[in-house]
Amino acid sequence: MDFIDYYSVLGIDKKSTSEAIKKAYRKLARKYHPDLNPNDKDAEQKFKEINEANAVLSDATNREKYDKYGKDWKHAEEFERNRQSRASSQSHGSENFSESDYSDFFESMFGGGFSGHSQGRQVKFKGPDYNAELQLDIRDIYVTHKRTLTVDGKNIRLTIPAGVKDGQVIKIKGQGGPGVNGGPKGDLFLRFSISNHTVFKQDGNNLHTTVDLSLYEALLGGEVTIDTFDGKAKLKVKPETQNGTRVKLKGKGFPMYKKEGQFGDLYVTFRVVLPTKLTDQEKDLFHELSKLRTL
Known part of the structure; x- marks a missing residue:
């Protein structure tokens, strides 16, 4: 195995802090990500080296072993x-x-x-473990799906369960490097990096979102249509709903990891939006209303 200087791969030195390692990795991962460099074999190889270097140097124990051996x-x-x-x-x-x-x-x-x-006896060693990072969008993990990964030139077909968490690591047995002297293969440790570009904020298995109400909807009540992860949903608004009121939609949150059919809840916070650019007639009507409230 050729020696790879992981510090050089990330463009840092041996005295770099864990924060500096993380910063360098994120910058390079964005630059060489396959989605941004389609059909670019050099970028693909560079991306693999970056992930390998980060997996080793971001772990204090592995970094110590690497520095020594x-x-x-x-x-x-x-x-x-x-x-x-x-x-x-x-x-x-x-x-x-x-x-x-x-x-x-x-x-x-x-x-x-x-x-x-x-003398004369060869010692068997388990092959090296591989570390890889899989970058997904939060919508990708709303449902269980299959995906093919390419690790060390080999395609691995795996099922990704719905509800995996950002930073979660799973072990795929026997998908690491070959053993030494007939030893067993190593394992593949796959870390998930989940990005969220939706209007929903995730809190465990629960989701949070904000929905705007007009002044008239808040005062008189009615029905609004909101977005959820599995489509649109109609939500009743009670008359005289106050700004900041929060309601819960049971079972409309995020799926629970390896618990088929079980979901968290969706919490909706109402934000009352006051009208602007009032006409003279609207101003007169609001003046009349204000007089009624003082009687």
Whole structure:
């Protein structure tokens, strides 16, 4: 595996803070996103590298392993266990290692024979885990749907359940890198990045929106048609509805993750909009109304 300098990929240095990493990633992800660069293989490859670099450096544990072991960071735990095992063996005098043995440590981890009672035996290691980010619009996750992802040149068909959350990570077993010396494949960890360009504000499984009422609708009541995620809905307005009044539409919110047929609620806040550019006749009528209220 060729060494990839993740810091260079994101255009930062090793002293960069987590906030700087996040900022650099977002800027580059927008620039090289496939939706903005259709049929551009170079941009697609760059986008994959950016996501890989962010997945490693944005995780404090993975970043520490990467800084210490470079391209072999995914096998850091195996390295440490074998290092400790050798150190323990040396302290008990059960094995003697020359300087050349220790220098070949990393090579022996990947197929070389170990000295002593491990000689001739190849150690199997699980393949590296892959990390990927899937960017979706909030409308995409209102219903369960299937999608094909391309990871490391391989197409993966998966079902995305309705109601997944922004930042949620799911594990797809066996879709990572190949194992070492016949070991099992790694896993794919898929992180969801959900954008929301709708009039709805999401709060868990509940949705919030604001609907304008004219002064006359607020005073006299009536019926208004509002948007919901699954189409239009008619909503009754009570007479003398005050500005800021909130009503709940049960079951018109967002689907609950992996709970088929269950939804949150939609909360509608009424905003009373006062009329402007009144005619002289309208002003006279409002004056008459004001006199009636003082009687």
